[in-house]
Amino acid sequence: MNPTLEIFSQGEEVVTGQVVDSNAAWLAQEAVQLGFTVTRHTSVGDKLDDLVALLREISSRADCCLCTGGLGPTTDDLTAEAVAQAFGLSLEFDETAFARIKQFFDRRNRAMPDSNRKQAMLPHGALRLDNEWGTAPGFALQAGRCWFVFMPGVPSEMRNMYLEKVQATLQQRFVLQPQTLITIKTIGIGESDLQQRIKSVVIPDNVQLGFRASLAEVQTKLLFSHDYPSTAIDDLVKSIAGQIGDAVFAIDGLGAASGDVITVIDQLMTDGKHTLAVVETVSQGMIASYCTALPWLLEARYQQTSPINNDDFWEVAKNIAMTTQAQSSADFVLVQLHDADLSAIQDKDSAIVLYNVLLTGHQFHQTTHTVAGPGKRKQHQAALLALDLLRRFLQHKDL
Amino acid sequence: MNPTLEIFSQGEEVVTGQVVDSNAAWLAQEAVQLGFTVTRHTSVGDKLDDLVALLREISSRADCCLCTGGLGPTTDDLTAEAVAQAFGLSLEFDETAFARIKQFFDRRNRAMPDSNRKQAMLPHGALRLDNEWGTAPGFALQAGRCWFVFMPGVPSEMRNMYLEKVQATLQQRFVLQPQTLITIKTIGIGESDLQQRIKSVVIPDNVQLGFRASLAEVQTKLLFSHDYPSTAIDDLVKSIAGQIGDAVFAIDGLGAASGDVITVIDQLMTDGKHTLAVVETVSQGMIASYCTALPWLLEARYQQTSPINNDDFWEVAKNIAMTTQAQSSADFVLVQLHDADLSAIQDKDSAIVLYNVLLTGHQFHQTTHTVAGPGKRKQHQAALLALDLLRRFLQHKDL
Numbered sequence: 001m002n003p004t005l006e007i008f009s010q011g012e013e014v015v016t017g018q019v020v021d022s023n024a025a026w027l028a029q030e031a032v033q034l035g036f037t038v039t040r041h042t043s044v045g046d047k048l049d050d051l052v053a054l055l056r057e058i059s060s061r062a063d064c065c066l067c068t069g070g071l072g073p074t075t076d077d078l079t080a081e082a083v084a085q086a087f088g089l090s091l092e093f094d095e096t097a098f099a100r101i102k103q104f105f106d107r108r109n110r111a112m113p114d115s116n117r118k119q120a121m122l123p124h125g126a127l128r129l130d131n132e133w134g135t136a137p138g139f140a141l142q143a144g145r146c147w148f149v150f151m152p153g154v155p156s157e158m159r160n161m162y163l164e165k166v167q168a169t170l171q172q173r174f175v176l177q178p179q180t181l182i183t184i185k186t187i188g189i190g191e192s193d194l195q196q197r198i199k200s201v202v203i204p205d206n207v208q209l210g211f212r213a214s215l216a217e218v219q220t221k222l223l224f225s226h227d228y229p230s231t232a233i234d235d236l237v238k239s240i241a242g243q244i245g246d247a248v249f250a251i252d253g254l255g256a257a258s259g260d261v262i263t264v265i266d267q268l269m270t271d272g273k274h275t276l277a278v279v280e281t282v283s284q285g286m287i288a289s290y291c292t293a294l295p296w297l298l299e300a301r302y303q304q305t306s307p308i309n310n311d312d313f314w315e316v317a318k319n320i321a322m323t324t325q326a327q328s329s330a331d332f333v334l335v336q337l338h339d340a341d342l343s344a345i346q347d348k349d350s351a352i353v354l355y356n357v358l359l360t361g362h363q364f365h366q367t368t369h370t371v372a373g374p375g376k377r378k379q380h381q382a383a384l385l386a387l388d389l390l391r392r393f394l395q396h397k398d399l
Numbered sequence: 400m401n402p403t404l405e406i407f408s409q410g411e412e413v414v415t416g417q418v419v420d421s422n423a424a425w426l427a428q429e430a431v432q433l434g435f436t437v438t439r440h441t442s443v444g445d446k447l448d449d450l451v452a453l454l455r456e457i458s459s460r461a462d463c464c465l466c467t468g469g470l471g472p473t474t475d476d477l478t479a480e481a482v483a484q485a486f487g488l489s490l491e492f493d494e495t496a497f498a499r500i501k502q503f504f505d506r507r508n509r510a511m512p513d514s515n516r517k518q519a520m521l522p523h524g525a526l527r528l529d530n531e532w533g534t535a536p537g538f539a540l541q542a543g544r545c546w547f548v549f550m551p552g553v554p555s556e557m558r559n560m561y562l563e564k565v566q567a568t569l570q571q572r573f574v575l576q577p578q579t580l581i582t583i584k585t586i587g588i589g590e591s592d593l594q595q596r597i598k599s600v601v602i603p604d605n606v607q608l609g610f611r612a613s614l615a616e617v618q619t620k621l622l623f624s625h626d627y628p629s630t631a632i633d634d635l636v637k638s639i640a641g642q643i644g645d646a647v648f649a650i651d652g653l654g655a656a657s658g659d660v661i662t663v664i665d666q667l668m669t670d671g672k673h674t675l676a677v678v679e680t681v682s683q684g685m686i687a688s689y690c691t692a693l694p695w696l697l698e699a700r701y702q703q704t705s706p707i708n709n710d711d712f713w714e715v716a717k718n719i720a721m722t723t724q725a726q727s728s729a730d731f732v733l734v735q736l737h738d739a740d741l742s743a744i745q746d747k748d749s750a751i752v753l754y755n756v757l758l759t760g761h762q763f764h765q766t767t768h769t770v771a772g773p774g775k776r777k778q779h780q781a782a783l784l785a786l787d788l789l790r791r792f793l794q795h796k797d798l
Contacts, residue, residue, distance in 0.1 A: 017427030028416030043440040285687030288701045292774040293744040300701040345692040375691040
């Protein structure tokens with residue numbers, strides 16, 4: 001049985017909805033992978049009574065609790081005080097914590113405001129967690145059944161502190177059976193199509209299958225129990241990736257992380273010493289904008305065009321590609337046409353058809369797709385599907 | 400004293416961190432503006448005992464609870480069952496709910512799976528909330544001290560149901576004193592500069608001042624108590640907006656909502672019957688991509704350029720603008736140059752200088768900015784700051 005873990009976020013700005021609590025999701029994912037069973041997330045605001053009541057609840061309910069927020073220098077940062085009150089502990093001045101806070105200001109040539117002194121007051125017996133990324137030190141302590149870890153609410157400080165100070169102590173204090181997470185990343189295929197393609201593969205009971213779709217990719221996630229043999233992991237992953245086919249652009253979790261589809265394309269374009277010119281329509285600048293400051297993208301052009309009065313989009317697209325090739329020093333040209341006018345692109349209830357042509361030397365490669373939804377979504381999809389034609393050519397060369 | 404409200408999100412995918420719970424923040428903001436005091440957010444997974452325990456807790460603690468998730472057709476959707484068990488209610492088949500679910504499938508020419516029948520089982524005495532945007536009906540009921548509202552977890556369905564079915568019933572059931580939220584939207588100015596500019600304005604105690612920065616804009620938010628006189632609201636907002644100056648592109652909350660800076664520009668370009676051609680560098684397609692399918696953007700061009708060996712960026716930019724004007728049918732031309740090479744754009748520790756030129760007929764307008772941070776951030780900022788030059792010209796004409 002895995003130890004149970006709760007996530008607790010403190011802050012009026014979380015409770016009133018001024019910020020979306022992305023810390024909770026991030027910590028929960030880390031905890032699940034480490035081998036905890038996450039049972040509950042709670043956020044409360046800056047009221048001392050609410051904080052005290054919640055801390056006591058959790059101390060009798062969970063084996064571990066990861067807490068964020070409320071460690072700042074202002075009067076509404078009440079975490080240490082609430083911990084002291086909830087568990088009958090005194091607050092004690094920590095010399096080292098104070099010296100580090102002071103150092104933070106000294107290094108920036110700024111005077112330390114008096115209010116920051118408060119951040120060096122820690123509950124008696126707490127383990128101090130130094131913050132090398134901001135002023136608020138974190139701390140951890142056992143109360144009742146629960147090992148509490150208190151971290152800053154600023155996401156970058158919290159993540160650094162978790163990865164460099166907290167994770168290792170959790171692995172020491174708990175008997176954990178970390179799971180293995182494999183992520184198969186695809187583009188140009190929807191979630192239901194993915195499910196259809198892999199349904200012939202038998203997924204054992206101790207493997208958890210999930211899907212996660214974003215604008216840029218669809219991820220098939222496999223979470224393997226700690227005792228799953230690594231050769232069996234390899235076999236299952238290979239078998240699933242094989243069923244999905246060339247929509248797979250990367251697999252994470254078996255070795256080095258691969259990044260997104262742009263990272264994959266960048267690597268292949270750089271290795272092959274290729275350069276690219278792009279003609280955009282529906283994507284309207286987004287193909288270029290995905291390739292932030294990448295040297296192999298030499299030029300990109302968007303031109304508002306009247307709908308083509310012609311059934312042969314391919315012929316028109318190929319002609320544009322050849323003309324562009326003649327004028328450009330790029331060795332690859334990517335052209336995307338479509339069958340719609342601007343109002344159909346904006347209309348979320350209209351589907352439109354995309355015609356992608358990639359010219360490499362004298363060879364043409366082409367794909368066609370239908371995209372739907374609001375204009376912004378069509379634009380992203382159009383850009384990614386055009387780039388995916390380039391990715392498929394670079395990875396497989398046999399289109 | 401405002402009634403208290405809690406937010407409760409059900410779902411294994413929330414608790415394990417596979418999705419960030421954006422529903423909670425959205426609902427909390429709505430509830431605060433309506434006049435509730437939001438005290439707590441909780442998420443639990445798909446375990447019946449956890450759900451029952453939590454519902455009982457909340458029923459004795461809060462005046463109202465907005466719940467999302469767990470209304471789907473599968474076996475891990477347990478909300479109705481948990482409610483029935485927590486409060487000793489029977490589950491009853493709702494004919495109307497069932498007819499509507501069936502209709503949802505009929506309209507899409509799909510057969511209704513048997514599992515969806517479960518969604519028509521509602522706790523005895525519950526008020527049904529019809530879902531016109533999906534299959535899962537919501538419901539609401541009083542239990543103990545608390546009025547519970549159960550909505551689907553799919554954000555679009557939840558938002559529609561809240562706005563069209565739930566909000567009005569909350570206003571009927573509770574004595575609420577809605578606050579007035581005014582949002583002053585700016586671009587091209589940072590949060591600390593904003594604070595500096597408005598520090599001479601006295602903000603009364605019953606007005607809550609906050610800032611919210613996104614890539615696209617910085618918002619100054621003023622939340623006025625329900626009894627704040629509307630003329631005094633007008634006066635304070637005018638005085639603050641006056642101090643900020645022409646970085647203000649819109650003010651929301653006094654009349655119709657204004658949308659983002661692109662919506663504002665679109666309105667002005669359309670009203671003035673203007674058209675635009677763009678030459679992009681650092682923004683690399685993003686100026687065009689922000690203007691999704693807007694008819695007044697005729698063309699946009701990105702060309703990778705070597706750093707200009709010349710101190711006079713303005714002269715080069717103006718020449719490019721004139722050349723583009725001569726070749727294009729657009730009456731406005733927007734050009735952006737910069738002082739960096741691609742590696743400086745990508746380097747998060749390098750700041751770069753942007754030179755924006757707008758040519759309208761025979762008139763040139765220009766702005767310059769320094770941007771820093773990762774490449775993607777520079778790209779967004781570059782696009783927005785170029786577009787903001789256009790916005791300032793259109794709104795003020797006196798640059």
